[in-house]
Amino acid sequence: MNLNISTTNESGMSELTPATLKLMADFFKVLSETSRLQIICSLKYGSKNVTEIIEATGLGQANVSKHLKLLTQAGIVAREQQGVSAYYKIANPFIFELCGLVCNSLVVQLEQQNKPLQELTAIGNSFAG
């Protein structure tokens, strides 16, 4: 894999090749859907099988299956077959740290727009914890 990274550029960021930027964009894209964030959230305190995820999120079965495939391919969740059931768990808790940072950033941003957001602040903390 050749990323064509030049270390002699004037800008540390302009080093990034389209391929590298696409890797990052694709990662963010996985997190850019409410349904997938719901699924991630439903797994914060332990693994669930698909049926339990469906109940927790209220999403359709085929839809959940598709999202779980995407999340698995992105390395965000991991799959483990147990009998007829497929159990999914968070593969990398880093995702919660990331969401917590974003939440806190949104808090600051919305506070600057004079919106009451004590609740959202608590959310940011719940991600981090």
Add this chain to the structure above:
Amino acid sequence: MNLNISTTNESGMSELTPATLKLMADFFKVLSETSRLQIICSLKYGSKNVTEIIEATGLGQANVSKHLKLLTQAGIVAREQQGVSAYYKIANPFIFELCGLVCNSLVVQLEQQNKPLQELTAIGNSFAG
């Protein structure tokens, strides 16, 4: 603004209302396009006007204008008119911290898949710096 956050739920994550999840999803969505990441990267070391951003990224003028509008609305960049030109700058350097974390996470993930990625590691550091 009522986010219906209940503090008595069994799960810290199931507290998140659809409205809150949508805020986060929309934020991630802004970062989920290569073109917008390109624009962000082009602004790492200072502000640029639209013409300079077009040159740095190779994107079309109307396209850049649309992306800049989105990035501005998301609070990621800020706009300042100077004569006929519009100068844009990063509104919150937090975005680079975030990208750096994601880069490093991708490094770990791809290393586990046995792919050569010294270059990508350097990228993660360049984001953080």
Add this chain to the structure above:
DNA sequence: GATAAACATTACTCTGTGGTAATATAGTTA
């Protein structure tokens, strides 16, 4: 083996959005 349950896949529709050409708007200069 037949049936049922859990999950995955397929095929389809529909919405959202990236890219772009054309046009509009605003600031600058002659």
Add this chain to the structure above:
DNA sequence: TAACTATATTACCACAGAGTAATGTTTATC
């Protein structure tokens, strides 16, 4: 005022992807 430059907006096309019904596949139970 006219002409030019920089940027924004509009209208359009094309494609990607979310949701879902139907079907397929696998595993367990009888």
